[in-house]
Amino acid sequence: MSEARYRSLRELPGVHALAAGTAMCAGCGGLEALHEVLDVLGTRTVVINAAGCMTLLASYPFTPFHGSWLYTSMASAPAGAQGVRDALDLLRSRGRIGADDDLTAVVLSGDGSAYGMGLSATSAAIERGLDFIYLCYDNEGYGNTGQQTSAATPHGARTPTSPGPAGHAGEKKDLFDVWVAHRPRYAATVIGAEPLDLARKVQRAASLAGPRLILALAPCPTGWDYDPMHGVDIGRLAVRTGIWPLKEYVDGAVVHTHVPHPRLPVEAYLSTQGRFRHLFEPLRNDALIGEIQQRVDRYWQNVG
Amino acid sequence: MSRVLLNGNAAAAWGARLARVDYVPAFPITPQTGIIETLAAWFASGDAEGRMTTCESEHSMVTAAAAAAATGVRVFTATSSQGLLYAMEMVFAVPGWRAPFVLVNVSRALATPITLEPDHSDVLAARDSGFLQIHCASCQEVLDSVLLAYRLGEDPRVRLPVIVNQDGFHLSFTREPVDLPDAAAVDAFLPPFDAQQAGFRASRPVSQAVAVLGGSPYSYFRYQVHLAQNAALAAYDEIAADFAARFARQHPAVEAYRCDDAEIVYFLIGSLSARARLAADRLRASGLRVGVVRPRLLRPYPAAALRALLAGKRAVAVVDQNLSMGSGGILHGELGGALHGHADMPLLLSFVGGLGGREVSDGEFAAMAREAFAAARSGEVPEARLLYTAGELRELRKLQAVAGLAPGSPR
Numbered sequence: 001m002s003e004a005r006y007r008s009l010r011e012l013p014g015v016h017a018l019a020a021g022t023a024m025c026a027g028c029g030g031l032e033a034l035h036e037v038l039d040v041l042g043t044r045t046v047v048i049n050a051a052g053c054m055t056l057l058a059s060y061p062f063t064p065f066h067g068s069w070l071y072t073s074m075a076s077a078p079a080g081a082q083g084v085r086d087a088l089d090l091l092r093s094r095g096r097i098g099a100d101d102d103l104t105a106v107v108l109s110g111d112g113s114a115y116g117m118g119l120s121a122t123s124a125a126i127e128r129g130l131d132f133i134y135l136c137y138d139n140e141g142y143g144n145t146g147q148q149t150s151a152a153t154p155h156g157a158r159t160p161t162s163p164g165p166a167g168h169a170g171e172k173k174d175l176f177d178v179w180v181a182h183r184p185r186y187a188a189t190v191i192g193a194e195p196l197d198l199a200r201k202v203q204r205a206a207s208l209a210g211p212r213l214i215l216a217l218a219p220c221p222t223g224w225d226y227d228p229m230h231g232v233d234i235g236r237l238a239v240r241t242g243i244w245p246l247k248e249y250v251d252g253a254v255v256h257t258h259v260p261h262p263r264l265p266v267e268a269y270l271s272t273q274g275r276f277r278h279l280f281e282p283l284r285n286d287a288l289i290g291e292i293q294q295r296v297d298r299y300w301q302n303v304g
Numbered sequence: 305m306s307r308v309l310l311n312g313n314a315a316a317a318w319g320a321r322l323a324r325v326d327y328v329p330a331f332p333i334t335p336q337t338g339i340i341e342t343l344a345a346w347f348a349s350g351d352a353e354g355r356m357t358t359c360e361s362e363h364s365m366v367t368a369a370a371a372a373a374a375t376g377v378r379v380f381t382a383t384s385s386q387g388l389l390y391a392m393e394m395v396f397a398v399p400g401w402r403a404p405f406v407l408v409n410v411s412r413a414l415a416t417p418i419t420l421e422p423d424h425s426d427v428l429a430a431r432d433s434g435f436l437q438i439h440c441a442s443c444q445e446v447l448d449s450v451l452l453a454y455r456l457g458e459d460p461r462v463r464l465p466v467i468v469n470q471d472g473f474h475l476s477f478t479r480e481p482v483d484l485p486d487a488a489a490v491d492a493f494l495p496p497f498d499a500q501q502a503g504f505r506a507s508r509p510v511s512q513a514v515a516v517l518g519g520s521p522y523s524y525f526r527y528q529v530h531l532a533q534n535a536a537l538a539a540y541d542e543i544a545a546d547f548a549a550r551f552a553r554q555h556p557a558v559e560a561y562r563c564d565d566a567e568i569v570y571f572l573i574g575s576l577s578a579r580a581r582l583a584a585d586r587l588r589a590s591g592l593r594v595g596v597v598r599p600r601l602l603r604p605y606p607a608a609a610l611r612a613l614l615a616g617k618r619a620v621a622v623v624d625q626n627l628s629m630g631s632g633g634i635l636h637g638e639l640g641g642a643l644h645g646h647a648d649m650p651l652l653l654s655f656v657g658g659l660g661g662r663e664v665s666d667g668e669f670a671a672m673a674r675e676a677f678a679a680a681r682s683g684e685v686p687e688a689r690l691l692y693t694a695g696e697l698r699e700l701r702k703l704q705a706v707a708g709l710a711p712g713s714p715r
Contacts, residue, residue: 046504048371058514060521068504069511070374072367073393079364083329083371083379084504086357090326090377101505121367124360 006199013039019064023056027228029219029235030054030137032192034108037135037214040202043067046084046103050077050118052110053144054137068103075117078125081105081132104133104206111138111152114215115173126182126211133205133212136175139220147223147275154243155295156288157275165278166288176215180249185210188248188257191217193235197246197257204250217244225274237269242296245303256303263300266293305489305551310482312475313338315443316382316408316468318482319450321352322490323406326377326497328356329368333387334420335472336410340382362391369405370398370465374512376499378454379405384472385412385426392429398465399434399529401513403502404457405465406450407435411574412472413660421661422472423625424574428634434529436466436536437603439573441559443480446470448547448555449600451485454494455543461535463500473661474575485551493550533604540601557601558609562588566595568676569614569650570669571639572623573599576658580623583669594673607642614643617650618680621672625658632656632688651679657691664691 006012017038024031030053038045043066049055051074058069072080085105091097109118114136122134141147141159148161151173162168179187185208190198198216205212219235221228238244239258243266246258267289270276279285310318316339320328328347330340346352359365362383373379383391388409409430413423427437438453440446446468453466470476504510516522540557548554561581563569570580577598587594597613597620599606614620624633631637636654643649653676657664668691679685 043509044506056515058511060514060516063511063514065511066509067506068509069514070371070504071513071515072371073363073397076364076367076394079329079359079367080371082357082359082364083327083368083373084375086327086329086355086368087372087375087377088504090355091375096376097505101507103504103506120360121364124364128357 004203006196006203009196012195012199015039017041017043017066019066022064023059024053025222025228027221027231028053029192029231030110030139030216032231033137033190033198033216033218034135036192036195036198037202037216040199041104041106041133041206044103045106046070047106047108048072048077048080048084050074050107050109050113052113054108054110074113076121077107077109077113077118078121078130078132078134081107082125082128082130085131105131107132107134109134109136110143111136111140112142112150114138115151115175119178123182126179126184130211131209133214135214135216137216137218138175139218139223140172141220141223143220143223147220156279156292158278159275167275167278176213176247176249179213180254182211183252184249185212186248186250187213187215189215189217189244189246191235191239191244191246193232194239194246194258201248201257204248223275225277226272230272234269234272237264237272240264241266241269242300243269245299259303263296266296305486306484307481308484309479310443310447311338311477311479312443312446312470313410313477314342315447315482316450316470317342317346318484319447320380320406321346322485322487323378323380323451323454323494324496325354325380327372327379328354329359329365329372329379329381330356331359331362331365331383331387333362333384335412335476336382336384336387336408338476339408339410362387363394366391366394366398366407369407370394370401370403373403373405373465374401374502374504376497376503378497381405382408382410384410385414388426388430389414395430395435396433397513400525402463403465404454404463406453406457407465407467408446408450409467409469410472410476411469419660420472422474423659423661425626427467427469428626430467431603431634434464434533435603436462436464436533437601438466438468439600439602440468440470440475441575441577441598443475443478444482444553445555445600446475447482447484448551448553451490451494452543452547452555456536456540458497459536459539459543460500461539462532464529464532464536469574471575483553489550493547537601537604537606555600557599557606558613559598559600560613561596561598563595563597563613565593567593567618567680568673569595569597569617569620570623570672571597571620571635572625573602573635574625576623576625576664579664579666580669583666583673586666587670587673592673592677605638605642610639610642611646611649614650615648619651619653619676621653621655621676623658623664623672624654624656627656627659636688651683651685653679653685654688655691656688662691
């Protein structure tokens, strides 16, 4: 790639595009990622929001955004982005606005929308080649309503709707692969705890046109049950245990931007969070911990 | 101006074309599809300048429509029946964005049972959404109402999306002579869309459709839409008068047919009113003073105009092509609410008919008038009823027998 690329943390933007003081929980990993993404994208953005935690960011008459905002619904944020993008294109082509008034359309949604209710609208937007960035803060559950199981909840996690001794019986849907199957212009996984990797990917996404995914694992102190002071550590552990692979899809190929070596055992990550406490207390559930480890091992065995 | 044969779907498309719509998010559904196919052909041939985006659902379609309108372009879209209901979350959400656009709904009955044929259950489900509603009875009205709808919805006093409703099949697939207005005359009537303060621009960031905390700001903003609807009543009269002056066609908020001296009137919306007018003519030929009242504007509800028209009448036969299960006809209930407590108001009789495309016969119109006269004489209002004949029931029993149910079975 020929575009400019951040070389170190010191090169990251020092001016923040998102104001402080929001209604998000202390230590919100989604807000961390959003800050870092918008720092790179800047303020010439219109954020099209799907129902979720971050819908409360813009609460009348306050907003932390220096750019524009449109709340839509849980299912149709990509369609909102379509309408805005199409209208901006029409206004541009008819000379009713200049290039300096154009905006980047950014969908902002949680995993509840991105992995589930909004997937049909997302699939259609990618298939139409919509020029937009889709930022998903994935806190692996319906966080705004108390972390009920969503299609992004990992196997074994205990949630209010998967309260049994083995937690959630299903598997986390692979949204990155779902996107890649659509042949988008770009897709990447990121995490706020790895800001340089995140910034480089957002930089690359911003240099391209078409459907682009930034999928951010969003450690959630209230939903995952840990002290907010540990949020960054937990994010790093998600990467170093190999549970959250950092990768990108561009020009038809998936490339891992970080291969953890040596990989820490998954329990280093799992044991930090109340949602996995049943794997360790009152009795250690070696079978389930082993199962989770095996899945991660298998994933990395297949990474060339 | 030229006169051509157009069905309701083509008339709706012509309305959009003459309004010079910029953007059409679309999704096909019977009996609406002809509208978007016609527009797609014109956009492809260059006969009209506009852009169509085919969405994957009506929910997305209405989201895209409102988002584009909020960005500052003139938007047209169309749907029907299950499609309108699939979009319903957004139909209720987007009026609060105060971004005007026009949606033509081609009325079709709702499941279950699933059917393609018309009644008004779909559009009346959107009654409380904040969309304005204009109901048409002819293909000419469909075309003209699309133009009226843009002027009305974009009026600074209103700033709301508008549903223009036409009946599936009876209008959508029925060709009638339609006067096509000259494009220049339409341009003079309908200037280009003025987005006012709306529109996302890098130089002018805005936040749209944001959350509120608490009931007080919520109540305020909801009531603003209500006030804008009310303001649309006066705005509509002005706009319809301007339209009449330019195009010599009257499209009042409430159409009154042979009402001045009528003792009894039929009250209904949509194309069935044509049969009601014929029924009134026949009854007048036999010496009975019968008229027809047809609201074109259903939201805002023209209550004062209806009271003025109906004051002094003896009885009204309300014909509802919809059924609010557990209550009855929606038009009947609304009209009762508008008339109750005012002096000199007529008795209201409720008939539910024409569900799912069932014909309402001339004989039934005559019978409804007879009942209205009888009620006026006796002062007693009969029970609300469904228009359904003994012969129909016998035929249905045969179908049930074929389906394997015992005769007389409740299902």
